[in-house]
Amino acid sequence: MARPRSTSLRALKVAVISPDPALAQDEHAADHARQAQRSAALVHALLDAGYEVVAVLPATPDLDDRIAQARPDLVIVDAESGVRDLLEHVVLASRDTPRPIVLFTDDDDTETAQLAISAGVTAYIVDGLKPSRVKPVIEVALARFQREQGLRAELDDARTQLSERKLIERAKGIVMQRQGCSEDEAFGRMRKLAMEKGLKLAEVAQRILDTASLI
16 A cells, blocks of 8 residues: 655655636636635745645646646645535545645535545645644644554555465365365465465465365
């Protein structure tokens, strides 16, 4: 599972995502001008806090490619409103390379917030786009993301170990049946074969099962 790159020796790389102005209607020009001002203020706050802004991108269909090129450590979504329209683009862009996603918005709808968190947003911040709050919000989001990634890694390891134990038990039963030996003897033979071949015990077990299915 991918983990965020170490940022202890360099500035954190941040990509800022905002609504695509090309989709704006003329009657909403004032709203989008205000959104542009918000995003500019956010970028200045990030730079003042010591972060490296590697990209400022609109939420267009090619967002995943553009984020992949920028390779940020963290993604910040700035959307005064229209959060739902942005979620799909942003979450898909981090699907293969998980990274923290912080969303600043004025949309305080509970359902929208729950949808964002469920979709993979690390922090959903309402009415919190103030220069003094940007750095603390990011630091908390990073800590939360790293903790969640650690828990996911532990869960994946536990699932892998359980799956491997099941493979070994099944293979051991086949060895016992076909070689007329005890459980300990079957396990010893499998372990010896694994050492001789330089394989994991689970890999030996899988080979035994594959062979048995052909006979």
